[in-house]
Amino acid sequence: EPEVTQTPSHQVTQMGQEVILRCVPISNHLYFYWYRQILGQKVEFLVSFYNNEISEKSEIFDDQFSVERPDGSNFTLKIRSTKLEDSAMYFCAGSGAYGETQYFGPGTRLLVL
Amino acid sequence: SQKIEQNSEALNIQEGKTATLTCNYTNYSPAYLQWYRQDPGRGPVFLLLIRENEKEKRKERLKVTFDTTLKQSLFHITASQPADSATYLCALGAMDTGRRALTFGSGTRLQVQP
Numbered sequence: 001e002p003e004v005t006q007t008p009s010h011q012v013t014q015m016g017q018e019v020i021l022r023c024v025p026i027s028n029h030l031y032f033y034w035y036r037q038i039l040g041q042k043v044e045f046l047v048s049f050y051n052n053e054i055s056e057k058s059e060i061f062d063d064q065f066s067v068e069r070p071d072g073s074n075f076t077l078k079i080r081s082t083k084l085e086d087s088a089m090y091f092c093a094g095s096g097a098y099g100e101t102q103y104f105g106p107g108t109r110l111l112v113l
Numbered sequence: 114s115q116k117i118e119q120n121s122e123a124l125n126i127q128e129g130k131t132a133t134l135t136c137n138y139t140n141y142s143p144a145y146l147q148w149y150r151q152d153p154g155r156g157p158v159f160l161l162l163i164r165e166n167e168k169e170k171r172k173e174r175l176k177v178t179f180d181t182t183l184k185q186s187l188f189h190i191t192a193s194q195p196a197d198s199a200t201y202l203c204a205l206g207a208m209d210t211g212r213r214a215l216t217f218g219s220g221t222r223l224q225v226q227p
Contacts, residue, residue: 004156031213043157043202045214056214091156095213100145100206102215104156 002026004105006092012111016081021108023075023092032075033093033102034067036060043091049075082112115141117218119203125224126193134188134221136203141216143205146179146186151200151220160201161188193225 005024013019025032034046047057049067064080075094079086089109093102120135136146145164149157163170163179163186170177176189190197200222204215 033214035215042219043151043204043215043217045216048213056212058214089154093156100213101147101159101162102213103159104149107154107156109154 004092004094004103006090006105006108008108009106010109010111012113013082015084015112019079019082019110021077021079021090021092021110023077023105024073025075025092025094026103027073028096029094029103030097031055031095031102032067032069033095034077035091035093035104036088037091037107038085038088046077079110082110084112086110087112115139115216117141117203117205117216119201119218119221121221122219123222123224125226128194128225128227130193132190132193132197132223132225134201134203134223136186136188136218138184138205141184141205141207143207145206146177147204147206147215148175148177148186148188149202149204149217151202153200157202157204157217190223193223195225195227198223198225 007022032049037043045058047061048055066078068076089107091107092105095102116139118137147162148160151157161177174191178187200220202220203218
């Protein structure tokens with residue numbers, strides 16, 4: 001069964017550094033998403049991406065964040081200047097044409113020191 | 114503001130019993146509601162989706178109900194097993210407005226004792 005994959009599984013960075021989180025969605029999915037989960041808190045929506053552009057974003061997704069689909073398979077989340085409060089699990093997800101059921105990757109645990 | 118509440122942080126039951134988890138929402142008109150399972154340090158895994166015009170959905174030992182009048186969904190696991198121990202998340206979607214973002218509850222941690 002196809003799965004969403006994410007790399008790296010863990011990332012430790014210094015405050016102010018840039019990080020890029022990578023995802024390979026399921027190949028026939030059309031909608032792509034990033035969510036984050038701060039330790040002990042809810043899963044929170046960041047952004048959705050369709051047809052090579054952002055279709056929706058939350059208040060969390062400010063100018064320090066960007067997303068890209070640089071080729072036909074990868075989907076990336078860039079955090080330009082990391083802050084301590086960016087420490088969280090970041091999940092990539094994808095969905096098919098109707099965009100209902102979303103299939104999540106295993107996550108990247110980001111720790112900002 | 115929109116609010117999703119899952120009945121309790123933790124639920125402990127004996128193996129073989131039925132677990133019932135509750136998801137209540139306010140200030141929201143979801144087109145559908147989904148239940149996910151999350152194990153520690155892992156991503157949510159999709160279990161069931163129920164639409165606003167459906168009352169009940171079943172899949173193997175899982176059953177979900179959706180009452181849009183009460184603004185509540187119940188999630189049942191029958192004949193529970195220790196392997197069912199995990200956190201269960203409800204998530205609401207509002208595709209009728211073109212939005213596909215899911216709004217998640219905080220989850221209920223289920224522990225099934227052997």
